[in-house]
Amino acid sequence: MEYLSHLNQNQRDAASYIDGPLMVIAGAGSGKTRVLTYRVAHLIKQGVDPFNILALTFTNKAAKEMKERITKIIGSNEGQNIWMGTFHSIFARILRTEHEKIGYPRNFTIYDTQDSRNLVKTIVKEMNLDDKIYKPAGVLSRISSAKSNLISAQAYLKNAEIASDDRMSNRPKIGEIYLTYQKRCFKAGAMDFDDLLFKTNVLLKDHPDVLLSYQHKFKHILVDEYQDTNFSQYLIVKKLAATHENLCVVGDDAQSIYAFRGANIQNILNFKRDYPDYKLFKLEQNYRSTKVIVNAANSIIAKNQDQIKKNVWTSNAEGNRIKVIKALTDNEEGNVIAQNIFSTIQNEQARNDEFAILYRTNAQSRSFEEALRKRNVPYKIYGGLSFYQRKEVKDLLAYFRLTANHNDEEALKRIINFPKRGIGKTSIDKAIVVANEAGVTLWDVITTPENYALALNTGTRNKLGEFTTMIKSFATKLTSAPAYELAHEIASSCGILKEFYADKTPEGISKYENLQELLNGIKEFSEPKNDDDQIIPLGDFLIDVALLTDADNENPEEKNKVTLMTIHASKGLEFPYVYIVGLEENLFPSQMSLNTRSELEEERRLFYVALTRAEKTAVLSYATSRYRWGNLITCEPSRFIEEIDPSFLDVETAGPSSKSTRKQEVFGFGKSSASANQSTKVAPAPKPSNLKKVTSSIGTTTISDVAVGNNVSHERFGKGKVINIEGDLPNQKATVFFPSVGQKQLLLKFAKLVVLD
């Protein structure tokens, strides 16, 4: 029990409360992961078999690290046997074992977002719908949110409320698209991310024996980041835990930042209802950050209405105040921040990897990259195009996928003519039409074209024959050959390696190297880990690879570099020096989140997450203008800066270009008038300081022009009619009815309404 002395009283109580349901509400930096780690270690020390422990984490990386730490604590390799991973990877594994029960092939494909989008797009086209209205990404997000709430396509079509929503948004056919999409996925032996959870629910619901066996197996269940689980995940956990009720969920409502993709804070509140005799533990002591950072973060999150009250505190040092930097442009922002990092490294002998630049959107990284490169400060970027999303990598993976699952239509379409083998678009389109009409898969049609009325010349038929023969020959080795061997054979004989090897442009060389790296990755993966010398087949790799993210993909050369990432990606991490950049209205908070209070509160939680990543020093920055889609737009500082108690802030302006105006550039953080709008008194352009005008990227609207009864137009919602206006000037709020989406409350200063009459 010696190891438990590494915990404080609350942590220890939570870690050692073994029987029955418990919820741990853990403030930022309060040692949540520590509790989970020690709890699992404790269970094992108490004699629980690791095979009977299910621990669901938010990322694979978190799972991997936790396993390593547990292994250290318990001093044996037993920890590797815990069922620990993301919801998606754990249940993909289970579905693979139980595939017959739900009618899927063992080697089912996991469609990534791009595959799903392509399929939706194909269906929209086949239904002769306008893809400007039925945008694939939009349709897919609708389908995704239905699945996260366990609404099947059939249920979707029957649901009057949903139907009315879709009619209001002028997209009444989404239900039909959903139904076709599901049929096509099934026919292709493919599941998208949401299906992995949806089908798990189906499996557990329709097969009581299967449910029973997993209930029996998982005697102890732990769920990390519980605030970010959706309904589908909630129900899986509830079912699996029903027998033993040894369920431990850990989370922080203040750090819930995935509601936009269906996460439901309600799950935390439901816990009480589902397990009335549950035990609640609160971890409130922060070990990560200075007093200034903890209290500043508290002062921000206090503005949210929806939250579980807690009192996060720290006994750490006071620390420096949070610096606020104003820059004139996005490029200047990059330079000032890079310079600040550079000189901090010099002055405080800090290491590069102690710094992180956090932003709201990936698109913001550019100016920081350039500025850091100029100063020779090494950096690494997370997000953007991940390794597995690169074209060449996806191409080779498509060969693997098609080998493992011939019905994988998205993979087939991707590679049937790459490298070029003279099977053109027209031929493929014909084959797809035939396949749809006959109700068979594309693979069926191209392997036995003679069975279907497929009007192709013999040349094309021969080429199809060569292609399918090649894939079939790969498939014969699926189970007999280790992953690496087969992967290597496919890569060399399908022509893809040759294709890129021949390309001596820098891009071509890099693509060739990426393919080599993919093969190396497979080699590492297929090296037997235990002594039992079992062959690890390519199919196993494919399941794994579909669920990897770039966070899981860290390579050792990336050490000691400044980190650039989105705030979402930074969840769970910590850095001594944190820069939160681009703090501007419409960027952070995002323009898309200004319509409802709950969306705005999620943005605020996001800011809370960002700030609480910092251990020693936090710096905030914004630019007064930046390029967006090639246009220079004017920006206003984010309301979040104002919302921090000013006593924690150190406001200054920096950068060479503002020297002459430094004296006057004091930022007005007064509490009066929520004037996030105009602050500079020395604005270069003639701007009225009385807040009447609102400058924005798209034209200029004078607030006073909008009146009740006006017909107006909104960027997103289209035409509407103003029903009511209330509030005082800078914060006037209008109630507008849009035929497309219904009634909306809009803040005039942000809504960019255009008066039509």
Added chain:
DNA sequence: AACAACGGGCTTTTT
């Protein structure tokens, strides 16, 4: 069928 040129839309966030 293969390639070059052009134009549109886009930026939230990710398993």
Added chain:
DNA sequence: GCCCGTTGTT
């Protein structure tokens, strides 16, 4: 400003 997909050209 950039990427993607569509169009036009050979």
